[in-house]
Amino acid sequence: xxxxxxxxxxxxxxxxxxxxxxxxxxxxxxxxxxxxxxxxxxxxxxxxxxxxxxxxxxxxxxxxxxxxxxxxxxxxxxxxxxxxxxxxxxxxxxxxxxxxxxxxxxxxxxxxxxxxxxxxxxxxxxxxxxxxxxxxxxxxxxxxxxxxxxxxxxxxxxxxxxxxxxxxxxxxxxxxxxxxxxxxxxxxxxxxxxxxxxxxxxxxxxxxxxxxxxxxxxxxxxxxxxxxxxxxxxxxxxxxxxxxxxxxxxxxxxxxxxxxxxxxxxxxxxxxxxxxxxxxxxxxxxxxxxx
Amino acid sequence: xxxxxxxxxxxxxxxxxxxxxxxxxxxxxxxxxxxxxxxxxxxxxxxxxxxxxxxxxxxxxxxxxxxxxxxxxxxxxxxxxxxxxxxxxxxxxxxxxxxxxxxxxxxxxxxxxxxxxxxxxxxxxxxxxxxxxxxxxxxxxxxxxxxxxxxxxx
Numbered sequence: 552x553x554x555x556x557x558x559x560x561x562x563x564x565x566x567x568x569x570x571x572x573x574x575x576x577x578x579x580x581x582x583x584x585x586x587x588x589x590x591x592x593x594x595x596x597x598x599x600x601x602x603x604x605x606x607x608x609x610x611x612x613x614x615x616x617x618x619x620x621x622x623x624x625x626x627x628x629x630x631x632x633x634x635x636x637x638x639x640x641x642x643x644x645x646x647x648x649x650x651x652x653x654x655x656x657x658x659x660x661x662x663x664x665x666x667x668x669x670x671x672x673x674x675x676x677x678x679x680x681x682x683x684x685x686x687x688x689x690x691x692x693x694x695x696x697x698x699x700x701x702x703x704x705x706x707x708x709x710x711x712x713x714x715x716x717x718x719x720x721x722x723x724x725x726x727x728x729x730x731x732x733x734x735x736x737x738x739x740x741x742x743x744x745x746x747x748x749x750x751x752x753x754x755x756x757x758x759x760x761x762x763x764x765x766x767x768x769x770x771x772x773x774x775x776x777x778x779x780x781x782x783x784x785x786x787x788x789x790x791x792x793x794x795x796x797x798x799x800x801x802x803x804x805x806x807x808x809x810x811x812x813x814x815x816x817x818x819x820x821x822x823x824x825x826x827x828x829x830x831x832x833x834x835x836x837x838x839x840x841x842x
Numbered sequence: 843x844x845x846x847x848x849x850x851x852x853x854x855x856x857x858x859x860x861x862x863x864x865x866x867x868x869x870x871x872x873x874x875x876x877x878x879x880x881x882x883x884x885x886x887x888x889x890x891x892x893x894x895x896x897x898x899x900x901x902x903x904x905x906x907x908x909x910x911x912x913x914x915x916x917x918x919x920x921x922x923x924x925x926x927x928x929x930x931x932x933x934x935x936x937x938x939x940x941x942x943x944x945x946x947x948x949x950x951x952x953x954x955x956x957x958x959x960x961x962x963x964x965x966x967x968x969x970x971x972x973x974x975x976x977x978x979x980x981x982x983x984x985x986x987x988x989x990x991x992x993x994x995x996x
Contacts, residue, residue, distance in 0.1 A: 580995040615882075618979070619994035715882050716920070722994060723923040729996050730927055800996060 578800055579807045581658035584624035585612045588664035588679065596630060604665040604710045608678050611714040612663055619722060624657045658834065660685055661721075665710050673700030676709040680721050686835035687738045687795070692724035736777030736797035739810055739835040741817075743768055744790045746842045752788040757824055764826075765791050771820055772796060775813070796837075810835055864894035865966045869902045875910040877919030883979035885911070885919055888959060892969040896961060901947075903972035904956060908949045911976065921978060926991055936990055952981045 587605045589598045599605060609626065616623050664679040675698045682691040696717035698709040732738075745752055753765040760767070765786050772781050777797040784794035802808045814830040814837045821828050827842045874890035889910070891902035913929040915922045926932045933940055942948045953974055960971040985991045 578996045616994075618882075621994050719882075719920040720922050723921070726992075726994055727923060727927070729994075730992070733996055 576801070576806050580621075582624055582656060583616060583621060583659045583661065584626055584629070584657035585609045585616075585661045585663055586626050588662045588681075599626075599630070602665070604667060604676060604706055605663065607707055607710045608663045608665040608714050611711055612661055612680065612718060615714075615718040615722060656834075658685055659683065659691065659725075665713070667706045667709075668697075670700070673702050674704065674706065674709065675700045676706055676713045678710065678713040678717070680714075680717065682721065682725055684738065684835075686833070687740055689738055691728045692721045694718075694721045694724075733800060736780065736799050737835065739796045739798050739813070739837060741772065741793040741796050741837045741839070742790065743792075743839045743841065745788075746840050749842060753786065753791055754788045757826065767824065768817075768821075771817065775816065798835075810837060813837065814839065864898075867893045867898075867967065869893075869905060871906055871909050873910065873914070875907050875916060877916045878973065879975075880920040880978075882920075883977065884954060884975055885916065885921055885978045886973065886975045887911075887916060887919075888971055888973050890969065890971050892967050894966060894968070896958075896963075896968045896970065899961075899968040899970040900956070900958065900972055903970055904949065904953065904974060905944055907972070907974050907976070908944060908952075911978070911981075925982060925985060932990060939988065939990060952977045952984070 587595065587599045587602070587609060589595045613623050660683055662679075662681045662683070666677050668675050668677060677695065677697045680692075680694045680696070682693070683689065684691060694717040696713045698713040698716070701709065703709070743753075751757070751764070753763065753768075755764050756762065757764050757767070762770070768791060769783065772793055773779050777799045780795070780797040781793055782795035784792040786792075796813075798810065798813055799808050802812075811832050814832050817837075817839060818828050818830050821839075821841065829840045829842065831838045869891070872890070875887050877885060878888050879886040887907050887910075889903040889907035891899050891906050893899035893902050910916060911921055911924075912926045913924050915924045954977055955973075955975045957973045958970060959973045962969045982991070986993045
């Protein structure tokens, strides 16, 4: 009797311990990278290496994140990783920005632009800071800051002043968006497409309900998105694109919610409807191909 | 002589009891806080408040400044958003902290300087403008450390 009771107590403590561990699961934080704004047709690397004001602005932005206890992905380090040899043509160089973003694995990037302004009444620097979600393209925060005018050619100092004026407000706005994410879920995108050569499309009725396949998929997304929040960008007979699907940060057990699980759940649902599919997940983008 | 002393004492006592007592004006939060300067880690504001005595008015102005930074944000500053996103929830859940911080002068630890800029007195009411420099970085770190606000991130 005593042994049974002891075993029961041990089992009970294990259960509580597991639950406590679930409660202590730390939320996965988004990774952030500060990158230079580069106009189309210009080399990202050249722009960054030749523009001292830009390098100062990016460094000040990173410094502000450091002060808030956030580690950022280093843009220069990621740039070095790319196979950017002298043999690369000018045509390819315009894709570097997308390559850097994709390679970095950063969830959020802060695009930084710095321009010197000259006038008879004094010089100043304008800095434009834009924070985006890398996968969904959602804007998180935008600030334009112009330093005070001084009769100086020390544009480096003016750049520092311009960034310092608004960087805290940029971070505060980003934090407001993060709080919104905690409350209303994070954004993922979902694209469901039909493989070539398949004998059905999204306008096919696949079960007795009379609903089209696209409607059935949309109903499933509505039922499985966080607080039923989603948005359809467009529907054709071969593709349905959800540009916003809200997903929770934590699952029902308090563990970090994995986007791959959402994709797997959709795959199982489609399987139950007699449809095979492939899925791929890149960041918070889900692509499902019906076969 | 004794009679004269007694008369003088009586007159003094009557005189002091007839002196106007300071008006008891309770503290009320207002939006009369404006940013007059800031750098990366501090903010300097001018805050207005009124009370029956100059000492109380200064204290009210300081509390007003901190409440605006905590719960409202200061336009055209480096803290345009409130430090505490949800005032009602936070004050309900952390009564002890706010009593100690605001009512009992805990905010003084984050006040780098406080200077009387202006004092206008009328009918026993002092309206003061107080210039206060606040260690914003330290305040934010402290609030994050004790769980009043979240650290940056999700």
